Amino acid sequence: MIPTYLRIARQSLEANRVRTALTVLGILIGVAAIALVLSLGEGARNTVRSQVGKLDGNIIVVKPGQNGSRNLSAYNPYNTAITSTLTEQDYRTAATSPNVSVAAPLMFISGSVKYENVARSGTSIIATNEHLDDILQLTIKSGEFIDSSITRDTVVVGQQLALDLFGTDQAMGQSIIVKGRPHTVVGVVKNLRQSINITGVDLDRAVYTSLDNGKSFNQGIAQIQQLIVKDKSTEHIPALADTLHASILTNHKGEEDFTVLAGNDIVASTDELFKNVALITTIVAAISIIVGGIGIMNIMLASVSERTREIGIRKAVGATDGHIIGQFLIEALAMSFAGGVIGLIVAYGVGYLISMQLFFAPALTWQIVVGSLAIALITGVAFGLYPAIKAARKDPIDALRQYD
Amino acid sequence: MAKHESKKAPPVTLPVIELKGLTKHYGHDDVTTTALNGVDLTIEKGEFVAIMGPSGCGKTTLLNILGLLDTSSEGDYALDGRQVADLGHKTQSRIRSEQIGFIFQNFNLISRMNIIDNVALPLTYRRRWRHKNLAAASKILKTLELQEREYYLPHQLSGGQLQRVAIARALVNEPSIILADEPTGNLDSKSSDLIMNELRDIHLRGNTIVMVTHNPDLTVYATRIIHMKDGRIATDSNKLKAKRRTGKKKALSANLSKAVTKAKEALT
Numbered sequence: 267m268i269p270t271y272l273r274i275a276r277q278s279l280e281a282n283r284v285r286t287a288l289t290v291l292g293i294l295i296g297v298a299a300i301a302l303v304l305s306l307g308e309g310a311r312n313t314v315r316s317q318v319g320k321l322d323g324n325i326i327v328v329k330p331g332q333n334g335s336r337n338l339s340a341y342n343p344y345n346t347a348i349t350s351t352l353t354e355q356d357y358r359t360a361a362t363s364p365n366v367s368v369a370a371p372l373m374f375i376s377g378s379v380k381y382e383n384v385a386r387s388g389t390s391i392i393a394t395n396e397h398l399d400d401i402l403q404l405t406i407k408s409g410e411f412i413d414s415s416i417t418r419d420t421v422v423v424g425q426q427l428a429l430d431l432f433g434t435d436q437a438m439g440q441s442i443i444v445k446g447r448p449h450t451v452v453g454v455v456k457n458l459r460q461s462i463n464i465t466g467v468d469l470d471r472a473v474y475t476s477l478d479n480g481k482s483f484n485q486g487i488a489q490i491q492q493l494i495v496k497d498k499s500t501e502h503i504p505a506l507a508d509t510l511h512a513s514i515l516t517n518h519k520g521e522e523d524f525t526v527l528a529g530n531d532i533v534a535s536t537d538e539l540f541k542n543v544a545l546i547t548t549i550v551a552a553i554s555i556i557v558g559g560i561g562i563m564n565i566m567l568a569s570v571s572e573r574t575r576e577i578g579i580r581k582a583v584g585a586t587d588g589h590i591i592g593q594f595l596i597e598a599l600a601m602s603f604a605g606g607v608i609g610l611i612v613a614y615g616v617g618y619l620i621s622m623q624l625f626f627a628p629a630l631t632w633q634i635v636v637g638s639l640a641i642a643l644i645t646g647v648a649f650g651l652y653p654a655i656k657a658a659r660k661d662p663i664d665a666l667r668q669y670d
Numbered sequence: 671m672a673k674h675e676s677k678k679a680p681p682v683t684l685p686v687i688e689l690k691g692l693t694k695h696y697g698h699d700d701v702t703t704t705a706l707n708g709v710d711l712t713i714e715k716g717e718f719v720a721i722m723g724p725s726g727c728g729k730t731t732l733l734n735i736l737g738l739l740d741t742s743s744e745g746d747y748a749l750d751g752r753q754v755a756d757l758g759h760k761t762q763s764r765i766r767s768e769q770i771g772f773i774f775q776n777f778n779l780i781s782r783m784n785i786i787d788n789v790a791l792p793l794t795y796r797r798r799w800r801h802k803n804l805a806a807a808s809k810i811l812k813t814l815e816l817q818e819r820e821y822y823l824p825h826q827l828s829g830g831q832l833q834r835v836a837i838a839r840a841l842v843n844e845p846s847i848i849l850a851d852e853p854t855g856n857l858d859s860k861s862s863d864l865i866m867n868e869l870r871d872i873h874l875r876g877n878t879i880v881m882v883t884h885n886p887d888l889t890v891y892a893t894r895i896i897h898m899k900d901g902r903i904a905t906d907s908n909k910l911k912a913k914r915r916t917g918k919k920k921a922l923s924a925n926l927s928k929a930v931t932k933a934k935e936a937l938t
Binding site for chain 2: 267575580583
């Protein structure tokens with residue numbers, strides 16, 4: 267019976283090409299949105315994972331705030347402006363702990379970076395120490411990384427920022443205005459080509475300066491948003507995390523207002539963020555697929571009432587209610603399946619275009635493909651069933667009487 | 671017929687359709703109209719019944735009930751000895767697809783399907799291979815001289831041709847009963863003759879045909895004519911014949927007895 271239904275569906279869908287195309291478009295947009303959102307999230311997660319993997323797994327990250335505050339319900343829009351609970355004291359404690367190879371504080375400073383009075387947006391100013399390049403495995407393209415021995419008003423810039431500002435990455439000795447004060451560029455860091463990493467900022471467009479200099483922008487107070495600690499070997503990581511936790515807890519007089527993350531937990535925090543972002547965008551995409559489903563129901567209801575006579579004829583020559591339901595359901599499913607398949611192709615295409623702009627590729631995994639198609643088919647059934655049942659319930663006599 | 675009515679002898683032929691006190695009301699509460707009002711009718715295998723009567727007398731309603739498209743409000747309908755009221759929806763659908771062929775006045779073909787698909791339609795609901803269905807449809811179209819029109823769409827054919835297509839569809843499942851509702855209603859007399867000859871051929875092959883018509887000329891093809899009025903059977907040619915026959919018999923025997931008594935009187 268299925269081939270017969272498919273043939274009938276093809277006939278009737280072909281009879282109303284524009285209508286069919288518009289209905290398919292509704293589902294297509296929904297499926298494409300869902301698949302794209304999920305594959306972007308997956309791609310981002312893969313990038314972070316691979317980066318953490320590259321860092322040999324001997325990294326511990328200390329962040330202000332409690333562990334539980336990662337989830338979305340505890341999200342605070344002022345978080346970035348809130349005074350960090352991590353202090354220079356904590357940095358020193360971390361750096362001098364046994365088994366610690368090196369430690370770097372990260373102080374994110376908000377402000378503009380200008381060259382010849384033109385500001386670049388999307389630039390982060392990071393005040394840190396000379397160990398960050400070692401910990402994050404940054405490669406110096408020219409010059410050197412920041413060094414506490416050289417004067418305060420010097421900066422190291424990311425390669426992409428140099429290109430953006432000066433039009434060339436030969437930026438040594440150029441003068442730029444950072445937060446209203448002129449600074450000399452003493453080094454350029456080679457592009458990492460990872461817009462997502464454990465620091466949470468785009469390092470290719472970052473300005474690095476010394477912690478002392480960073481403090482000078484903030485009335486001499488260090489605002490450490492993150493401590494990155496490198497262990498001497500991977501074996502001690504859990505033990506070291508515990509030690510760090512205990513010693514910083516002592517610094518904070520027993521107040522548990524920081525989080526120590528090691529190994530997979532570092533990814534987990536970004537993972538959590540992606541999950542939340544993906545959740546919201548998926549809800550938006552889900553709404554669009556529901557709208558698409560309503561489109562299917564609308565068209566199927568119109569089709570049922572247009573074809574009342576056909577239903578009457580079919581019943582008169584022996585179609586059961588089941589046959590009629592099958593016929594109209596397959597029609598709805600054909601549209602939603604077509605929308606699903608084309609939607610996936612569109613998602614793949616758009617994902618490819620996005621991957622040319624970002625430094626990570628959306629990962630369209632088989633789970634996402636199967637899931638998206640399943641969603642499309644479920645939508646088809648959910649919104650096609652009512653019109654199909656309505657069609658089957660039509661009284662053949664009334665249906666045949668409908669003429670003109 | 672007369673035989674088993676009078677003496678309760680077993681019927682020679684099995685009745686295909688048996689209606690007892692069939693009644694059909696439309697509407698609700700106060701505004702009901704009665705389309706059929708106690709119809710008793712027995713149609714046997716191989717009969718060609720023409721049902722006549724003015725508009726609104728319940729002919730079409732009767733035909734729809736016979737074709738299991740509609741249900742009666744009261745009364746019994748036995749089809750091939752089975753009470754229709756006891757049959758489920760599915761069984762009724764199966765009977766429609768296997769035993770009954772419908773011919774409608776306005777053809778009722780599906781406009782976006784080509785002729786051969788329209789004809790094969792009753793077969794598609796019987797789980798058979800499509801190529802077999804199409805072969806059967808093609809065969810029946812050939813006997814109706816429409817084989818060149820197989821892949822035309824309905825709107826490309828004339829009224830007479832369309833009605834022949836509709837007949838082909840009604841015949842494709844080799845039904846035992848053919849129900850025709852004004853089969854020549856929309857046709858000119860030439861096409862109409864063609865259709866009626868076709869129906870007569872089908873009848874001669876042993877099929878039961880019940881035809882509703884306005885046109886008294888068509889009754890020459892029928893073996894039995896039923897006139898309906900106000901939802902009842904007004905006259906039935908079978909009963910008339912039977913009555914006439916029994917009337918003649920009575921007259922004959924009366925004459926005979928008169929003659930006998932006369933003869934006796936004469937002898938004495």
